Amino acid sequence: MSEAKRVKIIEETPYRFRIEQEGAMRVPGIVFASRSLLPDEHGDMALAQVVNVATLPGIVRASYAMPDIHWGYGFPIGGVAATDIDDGGVVSPGGVGFDISCGVRLLISRELDRERLAPRIRAVMDHLDRAIPRGVGTKGVWRLPDRAALERVLTGGAEYAVEQGHGVAEDLQRCEDGGVLAGADASAVSERAVERGLGQIGSLGSGNHFLEVQTVDRVYDAAVAATMGLAEGAVCVMIHTGSRGLGHQICTDHVRQMEKAMARYGIAVPDRQLACVPVRSPEGQAYLAAMAAAANYGRANRQLLTEATRRVFEAHTATSLQVLYDVSHNLAKIETHPVDGNLRTLCVHRKGATRSLPPHHSDLPAELAQVGQPVLIPGTMGTASYVLVGVADNPAFFSTAHGAGRVQSRHQAARGTNADVLCRGLEEHGILVRGSSRRGLAEEKPEAYKDIDAVIETSHQAGLARKVARLIPLGVVKG
Numbered sequence: 001m002s003e004a005k006r007v008k009i010i011e012e013t014p015y016r017f018r019i020e021q022e023g024a025m026r027v028p029g030i031v032f033a034s035r036s037l038l039p040d041e042h043g044d045m046a047l048a049q050v051v052n053v054a055t056l057p058g059i060v061r062a063s064y065a066m067p068d069i070h071w072g073y074g075f076p077i078g079g080v081a082a083t084d085i086d087d088g089g090v091v092s093p094g095g096v097g098f099d100i101s102c103g104v105r106l107l108i109s110r111e112l113d114r115e116r117l118a119p120r121i122r123a124v125m126d127h128l129d130r131a132i133p134r135g136v137g138t139k140g141v142w143r144l145p146d147r148a149a150l151e152r153v154l155t156g157g158a159e160y161a162v163e164q165g166h167g168v169a170e171d172l173q174r175c176e177d178g179g180v181l182a183g184a185d186a187s188a189v190s191e192r193a194v195e196r197g198l199g200q201i202g203s204l205g206s207g208n209h210f211l212e213v214q215t216v217d218r219v220y221d222a223a224v225a226a227t228m229g230l231a232e233g234a235v236c237v238m239i240h241t242g243s244r245g246l247g248h249q250i251c252t253d254h255v256r257q258m259e260k261a262m263a264r265y266g267i268a269v270p271d272r273q274l275a276c277v278p279v280r281s282p283e284g285q286a287y288l289a290a291m292a293a294a295a296n297y298g299r300a301n302r303q304l305l306t307e308a309t310r311r312v313f314e315a316h317t318a319t320s321l322q323v324l325y326d327v328s329h330n331l332a333k334i335e336t337h338p339v340d341g342n343l344r345t346l347c348v349h350r351k352g353a354t355r356s357l358p359p360h361h362s363d364l365p366a367e368l369a370q371v372g373q374p375v376l377i378p379g380t381m382g383t384a385s386y387v388l389v390g391v392a393d394n395p396a397f398f399s400t401a402h403g404a405g406r407v408q409s410r411h412q413a414a415r416g417t418n419a420d421v422l423c424r425g426l427e428e429h430g431i432l433v434r435g436s437s438r439r440g441l442a443e444e445k446p447e448a449y450k451d452i453d454a455v456i457e458t459s460h461q462a463g464l465a466r467k468v469a470r471l472i473p474l475g476v477v478k479g
Helices: 046-053 114-131 147-163 169-173 191-198 222-228 244-265 282-317 410-414 419-428 438-443 452-461
Strands: 010-013 016-019 029-031 059-070 077-084 103-113 210-219 234-241 322-328 330-339 342-351 353-355 374-377 385-389 399-401 432-435 466-478
Touching: 016 046, 029 046, 046 059, 046 077, 059 399, 059 452, 077 330, 077 353, 103 114, 103 282, 103 374, 114 210, 114 234, 114 282, 114 432, 114 466, 147 169, 147 191, 147 282, 169 322, 191 244, 191 282, 210 222, 222 385, 222 466, 234 282, 234 466, 244 282, 282 322, 282 330, 322 353, 322 374, 342 353, 353 374, 374 399, 374 452, 385 452, 399 452, 410 438, 419 432, 419 438, 432 438, 452 466
Parallel strands: 029 059, 432 466
Antiparallel strands: 010 016, 016 029, 059 077, 077 342, 103 234, 103 322, 210 234, 210 466, 330 342, 353 399, 374 385, 385 466
């Protein structure tokens, strides 16, 4: 019997399951899911990973899993865990993942609707196909000359990109942390990571990353949607990408360092992929500084792709695009939350999980303070994406899902899938696909993922966030 089969899970509500604390677990496991969204016990070890995360030193409340939970590196994808810094709390690169600050940016047009775009959509997609670099190892749109230039990206993020003419100041007001995560230290980034990052800034990457032209298909909360500038038929562009090879290398480097350091701190973990050290240790501080640098790279990356997209829309539709919001879903952040009635300083790991701040939170821009943070959750190629909004009673450190969640490996998805047939089928449903790899398209077929509508409904019903609008794709740019 596999380890996943031995995890006993108790249904508390139709949208919340509990794994009781036992053995080395310091807290229980809480899984926000419906029965249909629970991982397959025969091939997905994600529930066992929820249990393993619950053993981390300093963890508080619970080891949480979001509705899109599936097997990941160390932590499940869709995992959320907070550790108390003043009580031996640790930081674990496995709780962030290899694609540090992978996230989503949504651009909206206040002038262009689906009907006006229709006669121009093919030209727009053809030009986006040429304007958006993507694929493994692809060079980006910004040619940085040397490490010194890259270091300014690592410490300045999207703010530095805007200062260099790639966007406008208003973009930053709608970005998490104003587009730059504090605490970044370029000296904590290895030469190998620098080599990988120098040429890739301003590129989409491969895998599940994409740029989609979308339209608002349905509005669930008219008042909140209006505040965000969303209306049925409006045209949007969603950009999903992260820190590329630089972030991957930073994760690799610091996992190795922490594996060597754990014994010095008396830490033992049930899975080497959960390598961790105390947040306040030199190794912990070095990782957080390097992680922040990668986060800033990812934010600058989405800023550059925003400008490339704007140029296409300005040239072919004579309309502009504004940033609705930009939020990461692979980060560890130092935050203050109540624990057992006392405010505590925590290291909150969100790995494949989106921050979901409630109305009036101090980190929100003034124009969104009354409604809460836009929560951007993409679906899969050919399916819907959603905008939700944060709620005050979120039980998981203001976190929710980040996407649909895989149910097939890339190999399983590609086996027997003809990319040309897939693309023709999508076009018959009004979705133009511009892909750079037939294999990549096959790996990302909609059937490889959970039902995004079910994921969103669970997020809504479990009190993680509230539905605002449903977006459907008109065109997809893929690596």
